[in-house]
Amino acid sequence: MQIGMVGLGRMGGNMSERLRAAGHEVVGFDNDPAKSDVADLKALVDALAAPRAVWVMVPHGSPTTATVHALAELLSPGDVVIDGGNSRWTDDLEHANHLGDRGIGFVDVGVSGGVWGRTNGYALMVGGADPDVERLMPIFTALKPEGEFGFVHAGGVGAGHFTKMVHNGIEYGLMQAYAEGYELLAASDVVTDVPAVIKSWRKGTVIQSWLLDLLDRALEADDDLSELRGYAQDSGEGRWTVEAAINHAVPLPVITAALFARFGSRQDDSPAMKVIAALRNQFGGHAVTSAAGSVEKGADAPGADVTPPVG
Known part of the structure; x- marks a missing residue:
């Protein structure tokens, strides 16, 4: 097959190489010109024969949404977009609707395997319509590990990223x-x-x-x-x-x-643990460590004159 790959970082770049090694043609685009085969998204779309398949492998959130919306203006009815990033599954539904209004298919793929995937294969969790997934099976087969495991069509749009x-x-x-x-x-x-x-x-x-x-x-x-x-x-x-x-x-x-x-x-000095230390000092006279690092005995701590409850 022929496929466009948007985003050629640690995941997208290695996935492209695994696909090429399996005999597929990959046209890649990245914001880093040194990694790209084409100058921009329009050139990527122009380099692909219809019906096109474009795999998006960029950070989730606004970068993915911006890329999907840009592709929506460039692709044609019958084309399909694959989001293989770590997008939230609720975003998939919005992207599918946006593309679907233009007759463009959408498939979401949860990808696991990290930097080892190029050699060992990637576990793929796929969501989307049956015809779109079936059409892309040669790509999925090349990316997944050898054998029966490592691939699932989990359900409709959103099921891949939910999984x-x-x-x-x-x-x-x-x-x-x-x-x-x-x-x-x-x-x-x-x-x-x-x-x-x-x-x-x-x-x-x-x-x-x-x-x-x-x-x-x-x-x-x-x-x-x-x-x-x-x-x-x-x-x-x-x-x-x-x-x-x-x-x-x-x-x-x-x-x-x-x-x-x-x-x-992420806490160098946990506020919650400061409260625990303070309370232990107050009720039990336990030693506490000051912010300067010195150890203070409990008994003379501020608040020691508080009258405890009865019963």
Whole structure:
């Protein structure tokens, strides 16, 4: 097949190379002229034979919306746009309606695989109309891992990104569980070789996974992770997963806690923990550490004359 690829960063660029290796023709456009095959979106559309297929791989939100709207003015009825970024599934419905008014199809694809996808293949979670998805199957087949797994047509428009949203929420929970287990091992006086423990778990255990393999790889490069700062961003999909759970009254305590743990990682000195320290000092006379770093004993703390409730 012939396909246009908009966005040639870490994901879009590697996906384009995997498609080319499978024999497909990819015409790429990126804001970086050094990466592009064409000068602009119009030139990309002009380089494709009708009916055209254009894959959008740019950051979610306004960049994706702007690209979809620009393509809507350039493409023709019968063409199809694929959004493979991490868009919110509700945006998919708006994009599909905007393009559908012009007779242009829309398919949303949740893509997992990261920088390893070019070699190992990408897991694809697809939403869209049956004819559009069927037409694009040669592209999906080239991108997915070999074998029967790694691809699902999850439903209509929005189903692909909704599925990827839940996938990423699960990822949050798994990563947090590994992180907490690692911290407990490292804090123990009993375990003397934490990296060796992680490595031993990679085979034959019920918690073996690709994420565990990646943790082992990270520890091989930095055995106590001292070169890293304990700070973790969130892509947005964890938040959307929790919001969807609230809207559907589905309890997600693990995923929600994992999301909040990432928020906590961004605090150098947690305001909530300051309150906890202050309260422990007030009611129990527990020692507290001042902002200057000195340790103060409790008993003479401000507010010590407050009369406790009776009963």
